[in-house]
Amino acid sequence: MKQIVHTAFVAVALLVARSPAIANDLADNVAIVGAEVLQVDCACWASAQTIVLTGNRIAAVGPQDQIAVPQNARRIDASGKYVIPGLWDAHIHSRYEGIDHLRLLIAHGVTATRDLGGPWEHLPELVLWRDEIAAGTRVGPRLWTAGTVLNNPGSDWSHITIVHEPQEARTAVQRLSREGADFVKVYSDLSPENYYAIIDEAKRLGLQVDGHDPRTIPPLEASKAGQRTIEHAREVALALVDGEIPELENGYTDWVALEGRLSDEKADRLARIFRENGTWLDPTLHLRRHFIAIGEKSDTVLASPALRFIPAPYLNEWSRRAEGETSVEKLAQWHANLAVESEAVRMLSERGVPIIAGTDTVKPFFVPGFALHDELAALVEAGLSTGDAIRAATITPSRMMGVEDLGLIQPGFLADLLVLDGDPLANIAETRNIVVVVANGRVFDRATLQALKVDLVREAALWNGEPTGR
Numbered sequence: 001m002k003q004i005v006h007t008a009f010v011a012v013a014l015l016v017a018r019s020p021a022i023a024n025d026l027a028d029n030v031a032i033v034g035a036e037v038l039q040v041d042c043a044c045w046a047s048a049q050t051i052v053l054t055g056n057r058i059a060a061v062g063p064q065d066q067i068a069v070p071q072n073a074r075r076i077d078a079s080g081k082y083v084i085p086g087l088w089d090a091h092i093h094s095r096y097e098g099i100d101h102l103r104l105l106i107a108h109g110v111t112a113t114r115d116l117g118g119p120w121e122h123l124p125e126l127v128l129w130r131d132e133i134a135a136g137t138r139v140g141p142r143l144w145t146a147g148t149v150l151n152n153p154g155s156d157w158s159h160i161t162i163v164h165e166p167q168e169a170r171t172a173v174q175r176l177s178r179e180g181a182d183f184v185k186v187y188s189d190l191s192p193e194n195y196y197a198i199i200d201e202a203k204r205l206g207l208q209v210d211g212h213d214p215r216t217i218p219p220l221e222a223s224k225a226g227q228r229t230i231e232h233a234r235e236v237a238l239a240l241v242d243g244e245i246p247e248l249e250n251g252y253t254d255w256v257a258l259e260g261r262l263s264d265e266k267a268d269r270l271a272r273i274f275r276e277n278g279t280w281l282d283p284t285l286h287l288r289r290h291f292i293a294i295g296e297k298s299d300t301v302l303a304s305p306a307l308r309f310i311p312a313p314y315l316n317e318w319s320r321r322a323e324g325e326t327s328v329e330k331l332a333q334w335h336a337n338l339a340v341e342s343e344a345v346r347m348l349s350e351r352g353v354p355i356i357a358g359t360d361t362v363k364p365f366f367v368p369g370f371a372l373h374d375e376l377a378a379l380v381e382a383g384l385s386t387g388d389a390i391r392a393a394t395i396t397p398s399r400m401m402g403v404e405d406l407g408l409i410q411p412g413f414l415a416d417l418l419v420l421d422g423d424p425l426a427n428i429a430e431t432r433n434i435v436v437v438v439a440n441g442r443v444f445d446r447a448t449l450q451a452l453k454v455d456l457v458r459e460a461a462l463w464n465g466e467p468t469g470r
């Protein structure tokens, strides 16, 4: 690891001298000409299309020979390129000082995101970011935030706000509402009394409740209670197991013994209840693959080129935490855990449960934005089609968040889109090969994206603070 950090510094020293300004191009009219445009319903392409953007909206989409390019429009030639809606990372945590989430997300094609909470004192900053991004005065993805994470005593993490009894839980929800949070985040250790108090108070104030499925509340009950999303796939996977859940001597779930034991009947029932209540699943599958890769000391993670965006103090801390061997038994459990969760996600997706793509950045060696493309790959590896995976990061989270005019390339929709070099329906890894990002009408072309990345690397190298977010 030391060597990686060192190399990053050298690279950065060369770049500092140039220190490019970031161009923010918000032309009145933009025409993207000659593109293959994703049709979400059929997961297929409409060929040789022109997309006209006016301000932050898509004004027109159609065959190149039928759509007139406005005279003063900025013209972007996209022949042979592929246009998809801007991507969501539907699960981030942004309270990591020195890691520039907002611009990193944009640089990687993430134009909308849901922040699942941080320390309470971070909320005013999040609200400011959200409003400045919406006003066009700050570069970043559309942002919704939980503000903080509500939990009973049990987990020691700076993002968590502890509530001890129902009245305190209600007061916390009231404060979140007052201070501008967009929804409420619940966590694993909540007691039923506190959980239902939060749900009730949030309903009263018109706020949705997203989050972990608390250990004391089975997923069926969380769905019936009206929790909008279930974050992570662990609890839903366990809910599909036929019979007893075997435990290891240390009390952990024996995932190896659970492989091949998920029940179709249970999946039918859970999917039906989720559909009836409008419950969305954000499985964060890549997180499992990621920790396996760290355990296996894989260079794809530990020496990822994306780590140049992360300041050295974080890399040093993450390296320390990744020291030591992970036992063969533990790795076998992690692999089985990933396999069982992936199977559960595939079964529920096939039964119509809406899946949304989220990453849970930041975690050790995770890079905001970069990680979303890994999650898309994990969803495909789990058995979703490439079209399903793209839907999970575009139209599905937009609908989940109640934004009716986001997530499709259609007239009247908000102008969030990516121009890609290759066909992501043929190979999901092509979502990484971004030529142009349009975020709320603002165009980041290849040169601007390159300059943005150079600036991000430079800033990361200059940051020498104390890592936060633990």
Ligand SMILES: [Zn+2]
Pocket: 091, 092, 093, 116, 360
């Ligand atoms: Zn999270």
